[in-house]
Amino acid sequence: MPLDISPFQARRARLLQTMQAAGGGVAVIPTAPERVRNRDTHYGYRFDSYFYYLTGFREPEAVLVLVAGDTPRSILFCRTKDMEREIWDGYRFGPEAAQETFGFDEAHPVAELDEQLATLFANQPAIFHSVGYEPAWDSRIADALNRVRAQARTGCHAPAQIRDVRGLIDEMRLIKDASEIATMRRAAEISAGAHRRAMRATRPGAWEYEVEAELLHEFRRHGSQAPAYGSIVAGGANACVLHYVENDGQLKDGDLLLIDAGCELDGYASDITRSFPVSGRFSGPQKAAYELVLASQAAAIEAIRPGAGWNDPHDAATRVLAQGFIDLGLLTGTLDGVLESGSYRQFYMHRTGHWLGLDVHDAGEYKLAGEWRPLVAGNMLTVEPGCYIRPADGVPEAFWNIGIRIEDDALVTDSGCEIITAATPKSVADIEAVMAEG
Numbered sequence: 001m002p003l004d005i006s007p008f009q010a011r012r013a014r015l016l017q018t019m020q021a022a023g024g025g026v027a028v029i030p031t032a033p034e035r036v037r038n039r040d041t042h043y044g045y046r047f048d049s050y051f052y053y054l055t056g057f058r059e060p061e062a063v064l065v066l067v068a069g070d071t072p073r074s075i076l077f078c079r080t081k082d083m084e085r086e087i088w089d090g091y092r093f094g095p096e097a098a099q100e101t102f103g104f105d106e107a108h109p110v111a112e113l114d115e116q117l118a119t120l121f122a123n124q125p126a127i128f129h130s131v132g133y134e135p136a137w138d139s140r141i142a143d144a145l146n147r148v149r150a151q152a153r154t155g156c157h158a159p160a161q162i163r164d165v166r167g168l169i170d171e172m173r174l175i176k177d178a179s180e181i182a183t184m185r186r187a188a189e190i191s192a193g194a195h196r197r198a199m200r201a202t203r204p205g206a207w208e209y210e211v212e213a214e215l216l217h218e219f220r221r222h223g224s225q226a227p228a229y230g231s232i233v234a235g236g237a238n239a240c241v242l243h244y245v246e247n248d249g250q251l252k253d254g255d256l257l258l259i260d261a262g263c264e265l266d267g268y269a270s271d272i273t274r275s276f277p278v279s280g281r282f283s284g285p286q287k288a289a290y291e292l293v294l295a296s297q298a299a300a301i302e303a304i305r306p307g308a309g310w311n312d313p314h315d316a317a318t319r320v321l322a323q324g325f326i327d328l329g330l331l332t333g334t335l336d337g338v339l340e341s342g343s344y345r346q347f348y349m350h351r352t353g354h355w356l357g358l359d360v361h362d363a364g365e366y367k368l369a370g371e372w373r374p375l376v377a378g379n380m381l382t383v384e385p386g387c388y389i390r391p392a393d394g395v396p397e398a399f400w401n402i403g404i405r406i407e408d409d410a411l412v413t414d415s416g417c418e419i420i421t422a423a424t425p426k427s428v429a430d431i432e433a434v435m436a437e438g
Helices: 006-021 049-055 083-089 094-102 110-121 135-149 165-173 178-201 208-221 236-240 284-302 312-327 335-341 428-437
Strands: 025-030 036-038 063-068 073-078 106-109 126-129 161-164 232-235 256-261 263-265 272-277 380-383 386-389 402-405 408-412 417-419
Touching: 006 025, 006 049, 006 063, 006 165, 006 178, 025 049, 025 110, 025 135, 025 165, 049 063, 049 165, 063 110, 073 094, 073 110, 094 106, 106 110, 110 135, 126 135, 126 165, 161 165, 178 208, 178 256, 178 263, 178 272, 178 408, 178 428, 208 232, 208 256, 232 236, 236 256, 236 386, 236 402, 256 402, 272 284, 272 402, 272 428, 284 312, 284 380, 284 386, 284 402, 284 408, 284 428, 312 335
Parallel strands: 025 126, 073 106, 126 161
Antiparallel strands: 025 063, 063 073, 232 256, 256 272, 380 408, 386 402, 408 417
């Protein structure tokens, strides 16, 4: 299917308008470098999210330059055509084809970038780039800036400001456009199927990595290019380690299995967590803890709507969890006392969500002028309360080593929110029914 370049062109035009409103200047936005894995072998390449958001271009060794002024320009610097290298590494667009295919005003060989930067910076009021993100790029920008300054006696003036372009793009990325939402819906659909497959494959005696393999199979089978992050497949006590990554334990009858996994599709992440019994049936304490987390997630989802503060879903989930910890005998005291003291953090120590998009922990600030930012239609966020009950004095033994997290992806709509990962089984009855199919 031909690439629809119109969303990328629209984003470049919007960023140019924002730069012009700020006084104009030149933005330099490179893609990610290739990374060596070992010796002469590289990690699988993944483009920079900021660069891709504005270009749709997936090749390494590429840089986008935007010039805001009376005649706005978008310029791509990329690798030249090289038939010899294409035999080894695959197709390259080259500047001419890239300009036509992706709708740039100009395109040039990336080898010419350093030479042209000084010319592009000359007589501009500001430089926009990702300050401090890559020291090598800070050095390249400074070198070009100094070459402009060296021409002062010719009447050429250098940019007086250097601004971080990420802040401008972050605000754009917080509100997903129609093409982004469509891609994220598809990523959510693929990931939901992978979680169902993993539930059917889970059984006592299996290994965590075997279940992980089922996830990866389903991701790739449906066109996902990679996992959006390292999958967490954590049985028993491992589920109480928030970022468990070994995935090498054997699953035991009577334990819960926590899976936090999502695919990446065309750069966009999905992020789903489910917790379910290895045996296919919840025990009494497991069910009680699970339904508490499920109720807390429902309260958080209910709080997601335009105009609500970012922290409102977290506050709603935390109140339900804190009261539940008291009711289950895990904590003593009043709800207000548990919330004020923070004692609930023994069992729930993380936030209830994060932005989601091109990055699994996506770009964008959570506070504005010291206040939690209001949600708006088009925001995409996760909703992921949990509880993690480690063995400890005063904790009933029946609850030891129960780790539960339930996570879905929520799109803020005009009137509330839509859970785009709703096809992933979540109720006790639905989970047990799907596992019985295995």
